[in-house]
Amino acid sequence: MRNFVGLRAIPEMEYHRPIALEQALKLLSELKEGCKIIAGGTDLVPAARRGRMSSSGHIHIIDISSIKDLDYIIKEDDMIRIGAVTKLSEVGASTVVKEHVPILAEAASQTGSLQVRNLGTIGGNLCNASPAADTAPPLLALDARVNIRGIDKQRLVPLKEFFTGPGETILAPGEILAEVQIPITEPTAGSCFIKLGRRNAFTLSIVSVATLVKVKDGIFDDVRIALGAVAPTPIRASKAEKYLTGKKVSEQVIDDGAKVVTSEVKPISDVRASARYRKDMSYIVTKRALTMCFNGSQVTSFAGKG
Amino acid sequence: MEERERRLVSGKGFYVDDIELPNMAHCIFVGSPYAHARIKSVDVSRALRLNGVLAIITGKEVAKLMDPLPATSNYEAIGWHWRTPKVYPLAVDKVRFQGEPVAAIIAEHPYIALDAADLIDIEYELLPPVSDVNEAMQPGSPLVYEEWEDNMQVHLEFNFGDIDAAFKEADRILRVSWHEGRVSGFPIEARGCVASYDRITGMLNMWSSTQAPFLGRQYISSALRLPTNKVRIVVADVGGAFGNKLNWWKDTVVGLGSIVTGRPVKWVESKRELFLTGSHNRDVTWEGEVAVKNDGSILGVKAKFVKDLGVEGTNRGSAAMGIIPACCSVPNAYRLFKGLKIEACGVVTNKSPYCAYRGYGKDKGIKFMERIMQIVSRELNIEPEQIRLGNFIQPHQFPYKQISGYVYDSGDYPAVLKKALKLGKVDLWREKQRQARKQGKYIGVGVAFMVEPAGVAAPHCIYGGLTQARVRITSDGLVEVENDQTEIGQGSTITRTKVVANILGAKIDDIEVKRDSSDMPGSGVYSSRGAVYPTGALIRAARELRVRMIKFAGHFLNEEPAHIDITDGVFHSTKDPTKRMSLKELADCAYFRPGPRGLPHDMQVKHEILLDVSASWFSPNTAQNPTSTYATYCSGADIAVVEVDVETGAVSILKYAHVHDAGTLLDKDVVEGQIFGGIVQGIGEALSEELVYTRSGELLNNSYTDYVMPTAQDSPDIVMGHIETPSPFTELGQKGIGEAPVITSKAAIINAIEDALSPFNIRVPESPATRERIRRWILESQEG
Amino acid sequence: MKVPIKTKVNGKLYEQEVEARSTLLDILRDELKIKSVHRGCEDGECGACTVLLNGKPVCSCLVLAAQVDGAEITTVEGLLKGDELHPLMLAFIENHAVQCGYCTPGVIMTAYYLLNNLADFTDEDLRRGIEGNLCRCTGYIHIIKAIKAAKKCKDSGNWW
């Protein structure tokens, strides 16, 4: 084991600041080994200071935060496109996002603190691939896709396929997540994001959930449930969704559906919560989020406050 | 007056990290990743070769160049089971807690020192760790100190009154157990110091973020084998302390670093290091029985008290001693005690050292008692306030000698509690509680009361009750003030200014509180003693100075001193308004024109020719009553109303009220600031703060993300009330109160949660009552 | 590696060469000697290092110095008018929101941003706004009071 020191120094590195996406991709393909992308740095800098950035070999840090063509929120007919380096604070404050996909705005606004949201980006939140990444559940529930760019290629991947494990994604070396695409879905009932942490604010999720519900004639027509911090990656609770779809809306059905979620989560125990509590809370917050979808309000936040 | 505050808001602070000296080097500590291991070898050669590394100090050097860390308290000589380990600030042959420093690196830049940290090769032989206090008490447990036959550092028995009589007379005997998680203050500024050794004069000058520079000097000089007069500590601006800056074990190494390199050396601790190697507190377990009458009278308590001291609580820190006030504070505000018997165990484990945190020890006894009150109230079905009102010491009974020996100075406990009940609108909330239950909502009303012993003077330890103040008029008529009331953010600069201005009749803006330093004998600030001891000395010095000033002014104005008054820095005769002189004029007369030759003859004869007075103070309470280790006993009552979300375990604070009696209030705003801060710290302890160790002694949460302190969204609005019953034992009737709020707020919140959960018949067994734990208690109660 | 950067800090232009691995916090404190920016946790968790980066509060400990090329940075020193304290600072003093003072400059920068950007607010909004600034001394109560008092200054035109 390494010697204990409170905080480590960020290792020596070479800094690059491309101003266009193409330039960044070119740098990545030329420098290859030892390249590390930085956007807001809110995950990367603390990780480096905890000694999680290896200092063996030459490190090239590619700063994509000032690439203008990755910083935008655009609404098209049936889709919202968000550039990867758009700050979480911009996502949270965007009228377009608030109007059409309020659960994403809510999740972005509950990530970290004001100071962290003014640095952290939506791309960074996804690429860091924390199981607790707060923008992931709403984006999963919204069937978002990510546009991944390589030097001469690009691929459009459903977000559901993007995460492969804690801190792991399908991104290959040299690739950049360029854009998040969110199909606009009108939830005929409502949508909801709930985050439960260990205090009322500025807290990492023990469990977070995003739900989106469409009903037709009192029957669940389309139900989306996505959860964070309860599995190696953020997940869609497809069994619960399937259970609910086609059923008549009732308190009992919602409760039963929410219970199905507990068979889909695979939480771990850590200092933040035990697996048992996480599992239990997956049920509780899912039930609440689904219920909230019918309470008129489009979106409700909940960080544990009564 | 607010010169300090004006500096601090505008970026002109003088915190340790702000200090830059020419040629200054930087120190970092390299610690063990293991909780318990023998050090087989330490090889610093690779690290030393790194450009910019100046020196590396290891255990081998400190064992050669230093004496072991001195004990801050030792009662072995008087026959108590009290062990003090032989330890150095850097591990010599074995490491005993995760993060224990093994080497210190001095380099040109902190980043170079950090780069070098990974180049030190240390070989360990792992030993079985013991991080659980119950395991540590088992025979056959791994030994933290092999030279001891077990892990019991301190083992004491307290037996007051007649415990058998108490239990014989009881109608009922209730079992109570209560555990408090391991927590600490963790101020936003961690520890740190700058040391600068002058090889020519042999003088070690230090700037430090400390609560007690005079004690620090004593400690550091002893460890470094320097005469005390060759060490001087100046207190930098202190970014919060809360008891955490009452230890200097790492500072000794920084001093040594300056001595060996001949350069000024700065050490600023990172927050992670503070979490891992800083001092911890609480982590106590009470198992006991309480003897009660059916009317709610509490007759006696029998208990076993176990404190997890981590690696030790006497040499790196000083809170093993907190066991004593913990046990003696149990009877709290209650008069019907016939007996109190406690077996107290201070046990060592492979965790970080134990030192002070706001509350120190008394908090533990009081919280235990307030948990007992809650449980008795529930078992007997009597409202919690009624139980307390029935047991309270009555206003006419003061001074009151408590069964544990403390002599309570004054108070009106029923008035304090009744005022809090009113401010907290308890009747209204109980009604809301009933309504809410019908809708499946769980509201609870929590009551807590405390009598806080403040201003300690104990023998055989660093907390002996030393204090000194000096007040003087400069030759240009300004006032300089000094005492050992170190400014640590508690507002002592403002309080001292006001106290002196009031007594002297000087202009507030003419008063300068000097930067605190080890020059002023006195044990600093802790134990809520600031308002008691140092302030007592200050008042005495200022009063005597005033007498002298008036006498001098009378002489120069040709007026009887009895007819001289001073307001706003101007002396005047009450008989003849034309006779006036400013303090500046007086100073000029006294010092130079004419100077001492022109002073009253009797003053010349008595050698009292300077407008410069020093004074000390010792608690008359403690002097008259040797068992009353503390000088004053303030009181306070807290009412918390919470709602528990029984599905998630989340607690919302709906209403919070606090009333206290700190005797004569020296400065209401300063006191209120202290209390608000303390209440929120207590809320953090009650709901979310806890240092979590694995069985192998690894600390899992050494960051503010995972050590969950309240944010602005977690702290409630607080209504506050004051009652003033002056203490007969202090100069102005003031009482210490600094630690009080953290005690009652925690108890009130826990009691409120228990009240909210009463339909589930849950007894809250431990703190923090995290969301997860509350949910678990509920599920368990439903499972049967 | 050294990286050349140009910044405008508290209205003054700077051209520097910074170490690629140093943070904005490092260069403000150690090179520009702006000591109001405090090292709290250096982990983004406490807000003691809060500065305005292009007008918005951020944790300067999380930003690489190299990343702020071309940026405008404001710290409490930038709110002073010569020796004159900003009304917000005076409100902090008058309302006893400064205890140990270690969190204070960071809180003031967040509060300054909130006051300039929220037309109106409730206590709850303020509590939410300063959630990223931990204070261990005040329990936040006097801080909230001070910000509300400063709002009055601002509304009456006593502001810059």
Ligand SMILES: Cc1cc2nc3c(=O)[nH]c(=O)nc-3n(C[C@H](O)[C@H](O)[C@H](O)COP(=O)(O)OP(=O)(O)OC[C@H]3O[C@@H](n4cnc5c(N)ncnc54)[C@H](O)[C@@H]3O)c2cc1C
């Ligand atoms: C105090 C604190 C509190 C926090 N609280 C929360 C919270 O409550 N919820 C939460 O979800 N997160 C939280 N975070 C984490 C973090 O702020 C977010 O994940 C943020 O969105 C990360 O974005 P960034 O731009 O700062 O990422 P960076 O740190 O710049 O990058 C993160 C990772 O992603 C990679 N990367 C970034 N952008 C791209 C891209 N476009 N293409 C390919 N790779 C890329 C980087 O190489 C790096 O590995 C917190 C962080 C801190 C410091």
Ligand code: FES
């Ligand atoms: S020092 Fe930057 S947030 Fe704590």
Ligand code: FES
């Ligand atoms: S005033 Fe001390 S941390 Fe806020």
